Amino acid sequence: MKAWHFSENAYPYLPPADQYESIRVNLPNRNYDPEKGAKLYDRFLDEWLIAEDEGVEIMLNEHHQTATCVDPAAPIVLGALARLSKKARLLILGNPVANRRQPVRVAEEMALVDVLSRGRLECGFVRGVPYEVLPANSNPVRMNERQWEAIDLIIKAWTSHDGPVSHEGRFFHHRNINIWPRPFQQPHPPIWISTTTPSGARTVGARGYVQATFLSGFDGTRAIYNNYRQGWREAGRGNDVPINRLAYAALVYTADSEKRAYEGADKLLWYMRANKVPFHYQYPPGYMPVPAMAQVMRGAALDQHAALKDKMVVEKAIEAGIMMAGTPDQVYAQIKRFYEHVGGFGHLLIMGQAGFLEHDDTVHGIKTFAREVYPRLKEDYPDTAISGHGQDRSAGGQQSEQSLRHAGLGVVNPVSS
Amino acid sequence: MSSTANGLNRKTLSIAGAEIELFEGGEGAPVLFLHSGQGVTAGDPFLALLAQEWRVIAPSHPGFGKSSLPDWVDSVDDMAHIYLELMDRLGLDKVDLIGCSIGGWIASDIATKVPDRIKRLILVGPVGVKVGTPDKLDIPDVFAMPQEKFAQLIFHDPDKFRPDLKSLPDEAIAVMARNRETLALIAWEPYMHNPKLKHRLHRVTAPALFLRGESDGLVSAQYLEKYAALLPNARTETIAQAGHAPQLEQPRVLFEKALAFLNA
Numbered sequence: 001m002k003a004w005h006f007s008e009n010a011y012p013y014l015p016p017a018d019q020y021e022s023i024r025v026n027l028p029n030r031n032y033d034p035e036k037g038a039k040l041y042d043r044f045l046d047e048w049l050i051a052e053d054e055g056v057e058i059m060l061n062e063h064h065q066t067a068t069c070v071d072p073a074a075p076i077v078l079g080a081l082a083r084l085s086k087k088a089r090l091l092i093l094g095n096p097v098a099n100r101r102q103p104v105r106v107a108e109e110m111a112l113v114d115v116l117s118r119g120r121l122e123c124g125f126v127r128g129v130p131y132e133v134l135p136a137n138s139n140p141v142r143m144n145e146r147q148w149e150a151i152d153l154i155i156k157a158w159t160s161h162d163g164p165v166s167h168e169g170r171f172f173h174h175r176n177i178n179i180w181p182r183p184f185q186q187p188h189p190p191i192w193i194s195t196t197t198p199s200g201a202r203t204v205g206a207r208g209y210v211q212a213t214f215l216s217g218f219d220g221t222r223a224i225y226n227n228y229r230q231g232w233r234e235a236g237r238g239n240d241v242p243i244n245r246l247a248y249a250a251l252v253y254t255a256d257s258e259k260r261a262y263e264g265a266d267k268l269l270w271y272m273r274a275n276k277v278p279f280h281y282q283y284p285p286g287y288m289p290v291p292a293m294a295q296v297m298r299g300a301a302l303d304q305h306a307a308l309k310d311k312m313v314v315e316k317a318i319e320a321g322i323m324m325a326g327t328p329d330q331v332y333a334q335i336k337r338f339y340e341h342v343g344g345f346g347h348l349l350i351m352g353q354a355g356f357l358e359h360d361d362t363v364h365g366i367k368t369f370a371r372e373v374y375p376r377l378k379e380d381y382p383d384t385a386i387s388g389h390g391q392d393r394s395a396g397g398q399q400s401e402q403s404l405r406h407a408g409l410g411v412v413n414p415v416s417s
Numbered sequence: 418m419s420s421t422a423n424g425l426n427r428k429t430l431s432i433a434g435a436e437i438e439l440f441e442g443g444e445g446a447p448v449l450f451l452h453s454g455q456g457v458t459a460g461d462p463f464l465a466l467l468a469q470e471w472r473v474i475a476p477s478h479p480g481f482g483k484s485s486l487p488d489w490v491d492s493v494d495d496m497a498h499i500y501l502e503l504m505d506r507l508g509l510d511k512v513d514l515i516g517c518s519i520g521g522w523i524a525s526d527i528a529t530k531v532p533d534r535i536k537r538l539i540l541v542g543p544v545g546v547k548v549g550t551p552d553k554l555d556i557p558d559v560f561a562m563p564q565e566k567f568a569q570l571i572f573h574d575p576d577k578f579r580p581d582l583k584s585l586p587d588e589a590i591a592v593m594a595r596n597r598e599t600l601a602l603i604a605w606e607p608y609m610h611n612p613k614l615k616h617r618l619h620r621v622t623a624p625a626l627f628l629r630g631e632s633d634g635l636v637s638a639q640y641l642e643k644y645a646a647l648l649p650n651a652r653t654e655t656i657a658q659a660g661h662a663p664q665l666e667q668p669r670v671l672f673e674k675a676l677a678f679l680n681a
Contacts, residue, residue: 025561134561141602142491170488280563286598293594298582 001346001381003374004059004091005051005366006249007353008069009044009077011037012270023276024066024131037070041077047353047362048081052088054370059091059349061126065135068274075109082117090117093192093212093349094124097150098143099136104174106150107157111183119184124192124212125151130288131281141286144200146171151191153177158188192247196220198227205231205241212247212349218321221248222342229343229388243387247347248338251323251354254331254369264365265314265325270355272312328372335377344387348377423465425473432502434487439476439503443468446536448513448679449504450475451520453542453662454559454600456482456592463664466672467515471679474507476500478523480599482592492603493519493545493611497526510534513679517541517664518636519600522609528625529617537679538625538651540644541671542636542661544609546618548643556609556635560601570634571661578665618647625651626678630659630666 013036014020020027048058058081062074071077078092090113095106114121127147133140149169156165157177164178183189192210195201204211205228213224229241251268255261283296295301310316317323321341324334339345350369353362425442440459448471450457450464457464457475467473478496480486490496500523504512513536516524521543528535549555559567568575582590627645629636638655645651654674659666 137606139601139605141598141605278563280561284560285594285601290591290594290598293598294587294590297590297594 001377003348004057006059009071011067011070012355057089090120091122094126096128098147099128099138103150103153107154114184115181121189123189126194133284140284201227202231206235214249215322240386243344243346243385244383246345249349252350253325253365261326267357268354435479436485438483443473445471447472451516453518456596463668481596513537515539528621535623538623541628546615547610573632573660621648627653630656630663632660635661
């Protein structure tokens with residue numbers, strides 16, 4: 001198993017939450033102090049490099065017009081990390097390609113980072129969260145179709161080496177595709193996709209990309225992985241799905257005592273608590289299928305959000321499988337339990353910094369995990385391990401599209417996807 | 418074909434990959450009614466009034482109501498072309514055209530394409546052009562506001578039009594969700610307009626009546642005036658005690674205005 005330190009580069013110095021409508025989309029940037037922001041960038045870059053020193057890999061993501069993640073141009077930060085780091089794999093999860101007008105430009109950015117890092121790029125693509133269609137001015141209808149066309153176009157740009165090729169598709173048109181540089185890794189950097197729908201996971205499985213899911217908990221994650229494995233097998237990739245095809249992002253905080261761990265973990269829950277976003281930003285038309293949207297309009301989402309609110313204490317979050325926190329032994333046991341429940345996964349994406357978790361505590365969490373939990377995980381779950389043994393014929397194996405969509409309503413995920 | 422409660426017939430036409438449902442009834446000169454973002458139903462009181470006087474044809478736009486949405490359709494221009502074919506199929510050589518809101522945009526677009534086939538044009542709270550400054554949306558962003566604010570902007574008396582989302586059948590809620598989705602598809606960017614349209618409206622020679630409810634919070638009086646001024650032969654009127662949907666709030670007043678204008 002590989003572990004990744006993931007930081008959203010949040011800007012937590014905000015007025016009281018009752019003084020603004022939403023932490024995203026319309027929070028005035030007069031609340032952002034560039035001096036404080038510059039110090040935060042320095043700090044977060046340092047923390048990634050400390051993680052690297054501890055043998056942990058590096059992950060970052062991108063969001064827009066929000067205080068929760070002040071990294072609206074992840075490829076730029078990735079470029080800095082490519083030069084500052086020396087050995088860690090660099091995962092961007094990801095490029096919101098349904099919101100980018102020029103997929104070929106994305107191919108160029110990623111190829112540049114891959115060369116700059118001597119082939120350490122792990123290139124993620126995400127659809128983008130619903131509340132980002134307004135900042136991106138991106139039509140929320142047919143995003144999925146746009147995303148897949150963009151990904152195929154990017155792969156074409158990465159893998160065409162004999163002069164210009166062209167693309168005239170449904171959503172993108174490009175007359176002269178001949179990118180310089182081309183990627184360092186051949187035929188191209190590993191591709192990761194985050195998706196939360198069963199059909200999405202089946203498609204990702206059929207293509208064999210790495211499937212990542214965020215904070216989807218015990219049963220949600222199992223369902224997504226089941227569908228991935230199903231897609232993988234149906235596409236003729238063989239019966240065995242290596243665990244390194246599956247990734248899970250959770251809030252993780254490890255400390256030398258349970259008390260300290262719970263205090264740190266509680267601060268990580270800022271991710272959930274601070275995610276104040278009104279309904280009309282969360283549910284743009286067309287972002288989710290009509291039957292699911294109809295349920296939301298009936299009020300299903302309110303119930304889901306109420307349920308989510310209940311999970312915003314450490315014990316509940318651990319119980320729900322969205323958090324692993326405690327002493328090294330406790331965190332190890334929680335990860336093991338989660339691993340077994342979902343059938344196995346090969347990448348733990350550690351959301352290890354949020355809100356007011358200060359530098360020293362963040363570093364303590366990284367180091368305690370890296371030194372006392374990570375070695376056990378690597379030993380127990382080598383990359384060659386197989387995911388899904390004994391899982392896929394059990395009850396959760398073949399859930400209907402509809403039931404999963406309904407189950408997934410609340411997964412208007414604060415973080416990514 | 419099936420008959421509905423108020424004497425309108427529902428039928429479907431296959432056009433360029435789209436299955437278009439339409440409601441048709443009444444006798445006399447043909448009136449093509451193009452609905453707003455809220456869609457149209459057989460029980461629409463305004464349609465029933467129109468059918469007393471004319472042959473009314475009221476299709477659901479592709480992706481609205483029960484009309485299908487082919488992959489290739491993603492604009493008002495696409496919908497206008499589908500309706501040109503519909504006019505041919507139904508033998509509507511010359512037609513009076515009424516369009517509300519987004520339907521007003523489609524109607525304007527059709528009128529620029531086949532000005533000779535439009536006898537008279539009535540646009541109710543129409544969108545489709547950009548007449549204001551670049552630093553302000555001409556139409557408030559309906560995709561970025563709470564449902565309650567939306568209700569207040571589109572209705573004079575929102576309390577009369579609050580849907581009971583708990584008790585409506587699944588099918589009705591799904592239609593509402595789908596209508597809104599298709600509206601986003603065609604009106605997202607540029608928002609609620611086609612920059613070219615205002616340079617084409619000079620082609621619309623038919624007499625045109627631009628109407629808006631006095632409480633319309635989406636289409637302002639100034640917007641309506643500037644829009645109407647782009648046509649060679651248009652005038653504006655206001656409907657009292659109505660918002661963005663006079664066809665729902667004041668169907669009889671709207672009908673009487675239509676009667677006076679179309680029979681002039």
